[in-house]
Amino acid sequence: MLAAQGDAATVARVALETLCRSYWYPLYAYARRMGQAPQDAEDLTQEFFAQLLEKDWLLAAAPEKGRFRTFLLVALKRFMAKEWQRASAQKRGGGRTHLSLDTTDAEQRYAGEPTEPWTAEDIYERRWAMTLLNQALEQLRAEFAEAGKEAEFECLKHWLSADRGGIPYAELAVELGHSEGAARVAVHRLRKRFRQLFREAIAATVAEGESVEEELRHLVAVLGRS
Template identity: 55%
Template sequence: MSAFNENEDSVPPGAREFATTRWTIVLKAGRSDTTQARDALAKLCRVYWYPLYAYVRRQGHGPHDAQDLTQEFFARLIGKNYLGDVDREKGRFRSFLLASLKHFLANEWDKAKAVKRGGDQTFVSLNSESAETRYSLEPADTLSADKIFERRWALTLLEQVLARLREEYSATGKAALFDRLKACLTGDRSSLPYAELGRKAGLSEGAVKVAVHRLRRRYRDSLREEIANTVGSPDEVEEELRYLFAVLAG
């Protein structure tokens, strides 16, 4: 049974919170095409546009066409009710977005060429210079379009988590501390120079260890929260987490 159908008294607190995440808002809207659902979808697309752009570029399209394709895709996805066919029980934003893009490239782009991109509306603003700078750093021939999408998706998600954490630390006047400690999120714990970090931050080695422990714990929580924004049920969070780390390790 879906977590959305459980009696409220039997749903764990985390599941109740999960019910308000962005992708579940979109899934629940279905064919009703609510403004809330479109806004939630637009917010997700603004975050995760680059993996789609990279996919289109790896398919052989030049920078200008890739920007046009990506922009027109978002205009149609967000501006029109394309949500009715989403599997409301098993939908994942990552899978939905890539499948929708493939359908658009195969069936819709030729029809859209004669129409001004997205009419007069721009739903997701793309910085073509930034996009190409990022794409120029991608491996030249080692990844297929699907693989580059998956890897960029995983990295974009991690970037979102780090950006959110930095905002949290900045709000309490600890942005500099975060900048010093963030390397500890991926470094080898046994080789981390806690004493040196403490000297630079004006903290004891013990205080640094406590701060790193708290940062890692918040990082894990934030990572799951961000993943929850892109899957259809609480049960899918851990599975998606394993998938993302497998992509990054591959």
């Protein structure tokens, strides 16, 4: 029984660490826009997630307590205000186990973020929305790969967000080796499945009983902002 509990705890921690690795960049970008230097933003994000796991702050993110997007940002703000100075005074890595976050291209990504008047909160929400989009895209890619249709996915993915009137169905038909009608159906199914996966990704970050459609509209508006 104890072994089973230990296994469950290990699985839960791995799941939480995977969650943290998925959402670290929106928080990193927030810290950078708030004036943190690159190394400090990386250290801050690492320390935040270490404490998030060690102190079970994620227990406060129970499904009935609201959007995970909001929870993480509020938690980071509190951490920056109350604990970051104390934590950063310690020697970096001094006995603490840090998560393995892929920060190698963080500054390149941050350099591409919008400039003012975008605030730190704006950047955070934009990157949150992009993270969910990328999750949906990778899931879609995996589904095509499992079906042995990687080449079809690579051909069609460019038209996921295009206006219907701008999709060159005749050219796609030639590239796919299908009829034009079959190309239209393939694009329609791809776009429909992508919307489903994006909605599912959003649903996993909102509280039970909250409107997924409301969050979807909010994130689409964020992505549509120029």
